[in-house]
Amino acid sequence: MSAFPFTIAATEGAARTGTIETPRGTIRTPAFMPVGTAATVKALTVDQVAATGADIILGNTYHLMLRPTAERVKRLGGLHRFMRWSGPILTDSGGFQVMSLSGISKVTEEAVTFASHIDGSRHVLSPERSIEIQADLLGSDIVMQLDQCVSWPAEEPAARAAMELSARWGARSKAAFGTRDSQVLFGIQQGSTFENLRRESADRLIETGFDGYALGGLAVGEGHEAMCAVLDYAPAMLPADRPRYLMGVGKPIDLVEAVARGVDMFDCVLPTRAGRHGQAWTWSGALNMKNARFAEDDAPLEPGIACPASRDYSKAYLHHLVKSGEILGQVLLSWHNLAFFQALMGAMREAIAAGRFEAFRRDFHSRLGEA
Amino acid sequence: MSAFPFTIAATEGAARTGTIETPRGTIRTPAFMPVGTAATVKALTVDQVAATGADIILGNTYHLMLRPTAERVKRLGGLHRFMRWSGPILTDSGGFQVMSLSGISKVTEEAVTFASHIDGSRHVLSPERSIEIQADLLGSDIVMQLDQCVSWPAEEPAARAAMELSARWGARSKAAFGTRDSQVLFGIQQGSTFENLRRESADRLIETGFDGYALGGLAVGEGHEAMCAVLDYAPAMLPADRPRYLMGVGKPIDLVEAVARGVDMFDCVLPTRAGRHGQAWTWSGALNMKNARFAEDDAPLEPGIACPASRDYSKAYLHHLVKSGEILGQVLLSWHNLAFFQALMGAMREAIAAGRFEAFRRDFHSRLGEA
Numbered sequence: 079m080s081a082f083p084f085t086i087a088a089t090e091g092a093a094r095t096g097t098i099e100t101p102r103g104t105i106r107t108p109a110f111m112p113v114g115t116a117a118t119v120k121a122l123t124v125d126q127v128a129a130t131g132a133d134i135i136l137g138n139t140y141h142l143m144l145r146p147t148a149e150r151v152k153r154l155g156g157l158h159r160f161m162r163w164s165g166p167i168l169t170d171s172g173g174f175q176v177m178s179l180s181g182i183s184k185v186t187e188e189a190v191t192f193a194s195h196i197d198g199s200r201h202v203l204s205p206e207r208s209i210e211i212q213a214d215l216l217g218s219d220i221v222m223q224l225d226q227c228v229s230w231p232a233e234e235p236a237a238r239a240a241m242e243l244s245a246r247w248g249a250r251s252k253a254a255f256g257t258r259d260s261q262v263l264f265g266i267q268q269g270s271t272f273e274n275l276r277r278e279s280a281d282r283l284i285e286t287g288f289d290g291y292a293l294g295g296l297a298v299g300e301g302h303e304a305m306c307a308v309l310d311y312a313p314a315m316l317p318a319d320r321p322r323y324l325m326g327v328g329k330p331i332d333l334v335e336a337v338a339r340g341v342d343m344f345d346c347v348l349p350t351r352a353g354r355h356g357q358a359w360t361w362s363g364a365l366n367m368k369n370a371r372f373a374e375d376d377a378p379l380e381p382g383i384a385c386p387a388s389r390d391y392s393k394a395y396l397h398h399l400v401k402s403g404e405i406l407g408q409v410l411l412s413w414h415n416l417a418f419f420q421a422l423m424g425a426m427r428e429a430i431a432a433g434r435f436e437a438f439r440r441d442f443h444s445r446l447g448e449a
Numbered sequence: 450m451s452a453f454p455f456t457i458a459a460t461e462g463a464a465r466t467g468t469i470e471t472p473r474g475t476i477r478t479p480a481f482m483p484v485g486t487a488a489t490v491k492a493l494t495v496d497q498v499a500a501t502g503a504d505i506i507l508g509n510t511y512h513l514m515l516r517p518t519a520e521r522v523k524r525l526g527g528l529h530r531f532m533r534w535s536g537p538i539l540t541d542s543g544g545f546q547v548m549s550l551s552g553i554s555k556v557t558e559e560a561v562t563f564a565s566h567i568d569g570s571r572h573v574l575s576p577e578r579s580i581e582i583q584a585d586l587l588g589s590d591i592v593m594q595l596d597q598c599v600s601w602p603a604e605e606p607a608a609r610a611a612m613e614l615s616a617r618w619g620a621r622s623k624a625a626f627g628t629r630d631s632q633v634l635f636g637i638q639q640g641s642t643f644e645n646l647r648r649e650s651a652d653r654l655i656e657t658g659f660d661g662y663a664l665g666g667l668a669v670g671e672g673h674e675a676m677c678a679v680l681d682y683a684p685a686m687l688p689a690d691r692p693r694y695l696m697g698v699g700k701p702i703d704l705v706e707a708v709a710r711g712v713d714m715f716d717c718v719l720p721t722r723a724g725r726h727g728q729a730w731t732w733s734g735a736l737n738m739k740n741a742r743f744a745e746d747d748a749p750l751e752p753g754i755a756c757p758a759s760r761d762y763s764k765a766y767l768h769h770l771v772k773s774g775e776i777l778g779q780v781l782l783s784w785h786n787l788a789f790f791q792a793l794m795g796a797m798r799e800a801i802a803a804g805r806f807e808a809f810r811r812d813f814h815s816r817l818g819e820a
Contacts, residue, residue, distance in 0.1 A: 146744070405776060
């Protein structure tokens with residue numbers, strides 16, 4: 079029994095919809111978690127984020143441990159209070175950003191040592207330190223084990239070594255986390271695109287026992303088809319009665335195909351990053367708002383989405399803001415994109431509950447490219 | 450009789466408080482107009498701007514005529530609809546930005562010819578064209594005459610020539626504008642820091658006859674003391690029964706001292722520009738939020754101001770956002786600064802109405818520097 083009860087209300091094929099109950103609110107699944115990297119979902123107030131329908135956001139341990147530091151966040155009352163987000167927060171372990179952002183990193187059995195991308199200062203992140211930062215200092219609701227994610231493509235020996243180290247770090251994370259009344263711990267499956275490694279990873283995680291299980295090592299450059307090929311088998315290796323979280327994913331088409339394969343949770347910087355770069359995601363696909371064809375397009379991006387950025391501003395105005403380099407353009411497109419992603423998740427939840435997810439999925443594919 | 454009735458409800462010395470009635474809403478005076486340069490008050494949604502208590506915003510003819518162009522704004526339903534601001538809008542004439550922003554400008558009796566700072570394209574702005582852009586294409590509520598503003602310090606012959614040209618352009622502006630039911634035209638007093646020129650300018654404007662009168666040619670580098678010296682005599686030269694608008698001003702101390710001298714309206718980029726650069730204006734003065742002394746300051750900027758950015762976020766969080774270069778820091782500080790400026794205007798209106806403006810003014814000065 080997890081501290082956060084997970085209830086599956088309906089399934090259709092491998093797809094499922096339900097709820098995760100937390101002391102800070104209910105997470106409706108499948109759920110998309112906006113990324114609040116450095117204690118802010120970039121360019122948006124938490125009230126704007128909440129208004130899009132987000133039930134939970136993600137915080138990045140790597141960024142927060144460097145600035146303002148986890149200890150400072152703790153002294154200021156924890157991450158929720160610091161950034162004024164009252165709903166649940168999932169924090170990653172910091173491992174992924176250590177590998178991708180810091181200049182130098184060295185992995186040993188004990189820990190990963192790295193240099194800050196901000197000032198070059200040296201830091202050590204062990205499974206135990208990551209738990210301390212996430213659970214005790216930031217006060218995260220859903221805590222992730224420290225893992226090692228290999229880049230893609232990976233040779234099997236390297237993928238095996240990272241998977242095995244991640245499994246051992248998972249057991250150490252569980253020992254450090256213990257059992258808590260109002261926080262939970264997720265393990266992370268690794269194994270790159272090797273089915274045998276994914277199986278072994280899942281078995282070892284289940285032996286340790288977690289409140290939820292993430293699929294790591296995907297969305298690292300392998301592409302949609304290769305990712306779907308892994309998702310054809312990997313989610314089913316994880317316990318059906320626990321949430322399955324696909325880390326760092328993704329585009330709308332990735333979300334739909336992963337939900338079809340039994341995934342319950344997602345996070346990705348795409349909506350906000352794309353928004354800062356003039357890209358708007360819609361039911362018809364992604365629009366480059368700099369394109370001159372929008373210069374006198376008086377229609378809103380998505381009139382059916384109850385977000386001011388989606389419904390109330392014309393494409394012509396958004397085009398003007400983006401062309402002029404106005405911050406408001408970054409704000410409105412980030413806001414709209416998050417609202418669209420939440421509308422997509424909501425549509426999938428409703429479709430699964432009504433037993434028409436396959437029809438929704440076909441329709442979704444057929445509408446792409448109409449923009 | 451102006452199309453926008455101006456009612457003075459109370460006076461104290463030269464200070465006055467009242468209302469300007471417009472078809473799009475009431476402007477409470479003294480009023481501060483946030484600057485919506487390129488059809489956006491930078492970094493903020495119009496809903497955020499309205500929530501600060503702004504009754505009217507300003508649009509820049511120079512920026513809008515170049516991008517997206519006044520004709521395009523017209524085709525998209527006018528400036529109010531384009532940017533979703535339902536209250537009144539005052540537009541400047543474009544003259545000031547032509548002189549300060551465009552690479553090359555040439556002034557003749559007929560018009561000013563200039564090169565766009567965006568793409569170098571050549572444009573001509575005459576008094577008649579400025580009226581057409583503001584009143585007919587953008588659909589501004591309060592239209593400003595084209596004027597010529599000399600830089601500071603100016604020699605008297607140059608100041609006289611610019612003042613006289615501005616007076617002739619004022620008469621041409623009036624002829625082009627005519628009389629309208631739901632839009633008004635303001636003249637602009639020039640004359641630099643020469644009392645005789647200010648007098649002659651006022652007399653010539655009054656002879657032409659405008660709905661309101663602006664004080665131009667100030668806030669161009671002369672400093673607070675020199676500006677106050679002009680304000681000791683210049684506002685009184687303008688009709689007492691029409692709104693007086695001090696263009697491009699200013700810091701809170703400038704606003705208080707100008708109100709004390711009979712000014713009713715202001716605009717300035719300071720609150721939003723300062724906000725984008727990490728500066729927060731408070732009753733105690735301006736704070737540099739990058740300063741390390743705020744790193745663990747858990748108090749909000751101004752708990753008494755009913756704006757989320759002023760009341761709900763800690764200085765420590767704002768410090769973190771600014772240090773991290775986060776857009777949300779620019780948004781929240783711009784929002785707070787506008788809310789503070791509106792709170793300042795509201796406090797002055799209340800103080801004048803209650804006959805305690807002089808006490809307010811003394812108290813305001815005594816609190817500065819406490820930060």
